Amino acid sequence: MSDERTPQVPTEEGRSQEPWGAGSPALTPRGTPQRPPVAARSGAEIHAFPETAVGEGDVRTAGESAAPARGTSLWRDAWKRLLKNRLAVFGMFVVGFIAVAVIIGPAIIKALTGFTYDYIPAGNTVSYPPFTAPDGSFSWTHPMGTDAAGRDMLARVLQGGRISLMVGVISTFVSLIIGVTWGATAGYLGGKIDDLLMRIVDVLYAIPYMMIVIVLLAFLGRNLSPLGQIFLLFAALGAVSWLTMARIVRGQVISLKNQEYVLAARATGVSTPKIIFRHIVPNALGPVIVYATLTIPSVMLQEAFLSFLGLGVQAPYASWGSLAQEGIQNIAVFPWQLIFPGVTMALTLFSLNFLGDGLRDALDPQMRKF
């Protein structure tokens, strides 16, 4: 489908994103505390394509400055658009299903078969294939087979899912918060502050992450409860993944900050934090959401690496990353030890990604034009 030929009809809802449009294009010099001076070219562009500005000015009512109303409509609209995206709905369904499964699944398995993620049957010397009883006949006991120690793979995959989903979502969220704030601030403010903030990012990039984790563990990890260990893990994962996020956001913000609506907002005296977080960040969300969906798999896998250093989930607990790592060693002989955690994880990541794409599209204010 060739989008560019689609007639550009404004949809029924107004462009609630652009609050400056309310019929006051006057670029009053007063509220401009920050550099840079308005570029002449930008101004020209405003006039070159007036329809965006005019279009919403018309729709917007006098009371549009009321922030809450605008906020809800943004999210409600996004939600509506999300539901129209079948792939996203599919992704949402799968993620939801897996989330529910990992939360209640282990209890159900225990009730049905008595197996838990850490139950090692006595006298076991072999890993059973899926649906196979010890004597080789068909059996429902282990639908995913057993691992090297004879533990039920299904129970382990579900239990591992709890850890991995938690790690993926929370750590990504942490990195999102830090990265967006940092990157947007640097990109928007520019100059010396940008330099300083980005050089800090560079320095953090360059320090060996492994050493940080080793020292962190030596000083904090020793007497930590299991719960504390998990939080340390989130912190360690989030602490590293925000760096790239910050760079990406900064890049976006720099390219957005001289756009007409930002200049206009600045000219009308909107405060800097408000410009950054209300006007620029929502418009930079596309790549941010995409990168966030890319961060989830990478932190999930990093978790497996960190447990090598001794940070994170401890045996006999498992995560998808650690299960896959275990499984890959045995791929030639016990393939099911890799296939089930691997496929579950891949399916989840696929779905999360579809969901992320849908979300990106839904949140993108310009989407509706196409």
Place this chain on the structure above:
Amino acid sequence: MKFRFILRRLLVTVPMVLVVITLTWALIRLAPGNFYASERKLPPAIEKNIRAKYGLDRPWYVQYGHVMRNILSLDFGNSLKYENETVNDILRRTLPVSAAVGTCAYLLALLVGTVLGTVAALKQNSKLDYGAMGVSMLGISVPNFVLGPILVLVFSLSLYWLPPARWDGFPSWSMVLPVLTLSAIYMAYIARLTRAGMLEVLRSDYIRTARAKGLTERQVVLRHALRGGLLPVVSFTGPALALLITGTVVVERIYALPGLGTYFINANLNRDEPLILGIVAFTSVLVLVFNLLVDIAYGFIDPRIRY
């Protein structure tokens, strides 16, 4: 203007590397264990001999001064673990390996990734789009420590086409599997970032102008859209390239390649201070330079950006 900007950034590199080195040095000293500790607890007298030999019994500021002098003279001394090798030797030997694999992988990823991403964006929500994104998602969802062994299983152990591991120099057949394994994830990243960037740009005003001017779709995409659409890819490239060169750890391990990543991980685990510091100093310069290049590239690609 541009020249002064570049000069300033280059000048700031020196103090930054020193900051990085100082912090890293402090971390190494804070980390438990040392390069000579092993299974058997050493008699204290033997430990004393070792500490005296490597100057570890001197006050910390003397040792720190020594480190700084080494860094500034660009001579990092000998590795502690591999006594008769200087850090510079190790860098000289391992960097080409990592760089060969990393660069090839990145070029492959860039080529395939941008094409996939652009096609997907142009044909948004079509089967082509889903197909391209599906393939790229595979690259992300299948971690390289899984992908690598699978490739080995198929191409080396079942078909006997390619060697399962080890390095035979550049170029050689032994590079194929490592490059494929390494490029998968970057290909995926680039494809997705390109798609997102392109979607953003394709809707922007200047593309509409371009179209309005009556340029062909091909011209619009290649000459105008691609420039802006690649912006996120460009900002990803700086850190990614540096990480590629140093961060091929997993791939180097799977294929037993004598690269920088292998050394770096082992240096950390061995607490091999000169080697860690040497590699860190080298890579931090690399990261800084790449990021500088990225920022310059930004200016070229997106004329709206000023410094």
Place this chain on the structure above:
Amino acid sequence: MTESKTARLLTLALSAALLLAACGPPVQKSDYFGKVEPPPGQTLRYITGSEPESLDPQMSSGQPEARLDIALYEGLVEYHPKTMEPIPGVAESWKVNSNASEFVFFLRKNARFSNGDPITARDFVYTFRRGLDPALASRVAFLAWEIKNAEAYNTGGSFVRDPKTGRFVLASEAAESGGAAGQAAGPVSGEDAAPDTEFHRRMHEPDRLFVPTDEKEREKALKADPKLAALVEGKELVPATAEDVGVEAVDDYTFRITLRQPAPYFMGLVAHQFFRVVHQPTVEKYGVNWTKPGNIVSSGTHMLAEHKPYNQLVVVKNPYYWDADKVRLDKIVFYPLDDQTTMMNLYKAGEVDATYNHTVPASWLRAGVRYARDYMDAPENGSVYWQVNTTAPPLDDKRVRKAFALAIDRQALEEFRVVSKANNVFVPTGILHGYPSPKGYDFDVEGAKKLLADAGYKDGAGKFDPKKFPANSIEVIYNTSESNRQVAEFVQAQWKQNLGLTIPLRAIEWKTFVQTRAKLEYKGFAGGAGWSGDYMDPYTYLGLFATEGGDNGTGWFQTKFVDMLNAANREPDQAKRYEQLSKAEAYLLDECPVIPLSKPATSWMKKPYVKGMYPNPATLHAWKFVYIEHDPAKWDQSMPDMTNDQIAEAKE
């Protein structure tokens, strides 16, 4: 629905790809594993383990280095390829005195370095002194500390001399009554295998006292021991030098080692790389770089041709080797690899001919590799055990420690692990012939519960009550590795099932682990790497608790135990000595600072065309016996017969 169809297809494709990849050739029972195709000529491609730290034999301690050093350097003696007993190397023959405190080696006259220089007794004197040089700071120098005055020289000590009489203060004067040093009997005089010399007579004087030369350290030592301070007061200090060490070139081809006390195990140690001969002019000319290709002059069957770290190390036949006619391998290519999967892949693809020990993943064995005809599975001179921090409650009570030791079903562990056999004592059973192992920890849950109840963890009826035990205040730490994790999970499950106690596990990175254990910063158990014997004698294990500060990471050190060991070592009769050592081990087991678990099997692979290479207890191979057999009729049909000590010989 096209979208979700696509998604489903992709998922399907992913699983199909995985399945396809997974269903590689199945492991066949009773067959060889992977490609069997000998390389042309006499070239062996071998996996040595991790990248060698150093090719300097005096500087390295590990097995990966030992495997290379055997090719590059020869010692007075060499390891027998099957039994690891000493066989002639540079020394044609040797004589040991009656209490195993003096060793005279008669060197062959045609031994040469790889540049043609003859190898003489003086080279060995240089080699031994060099290894002990404090400036070299070798990590394994303590292996030679039993040599007279070696410890004093290596640790930078000074003898204490009365300036008026010129008499040295003796070690026995400073020792506590019954202390180890005090009773050490010197070598027996009057049964010399080589001419008596002045140096020799000096070596037969009683052990001298030595104190640190370094002022600060000496003050510290003297402050801690007033008796010592009194002895040193007003005396002059004479630093120990290399010339004081008890090694002597009696003539060019007679080399004598004198020990400070009897050490019957010492002969088993002489083949260690630390004692292998190096070329003095080369070492002195190139300093730290002397082992680089181009610089190095070696003394072994082969010499270094190429060294690409982390990639490969190539050695070629040394034409000057005294027995060069017998050396069959023209070239050995060593691959430094330590990832099990990678090396098994290389082995399977026929890119390497043999691997080092513990290289086959347990799961592969379970899946059938253990039945392969080229699988080498022989007992190893090693012991896997967990250490216990005996200084912190509740494990400072030996009843509690023993209870945990008793509540493990080691037979089940053996079945589960495949690569190791059950072992309920500290010194591995069945490997040291004639050593009577004491009674070990049998699997005894009731006994364990009773011990715990006795220790106070009981309910009103006097029965063991798991709720009373602070299981969460202790933990098991182990250094991250697949096999350690599996063992830890298994033992945890055992304790949970047998005692109702769930002890948390914690994996730590290696160096942190070592430090945590050495400083006793762990609470509970340390499940680590275990110990591979340096030589074929129980003392290599029991001695772990005997060296200075050697609590072996458990906080348990008793002079009573050390005295038992020393007494045993003074016993000239081997059977009686073993009995005494066995009693010492029984005492150790009763104190329970370690929980023995298993003894590893060597577990490695060797293509059938590789001959003369045997699954010996340390997996160290004298390369001069190894060759490639190109005639399939003569290939090994299974693991070589290890019950005799015959070595395969190639027919010309």
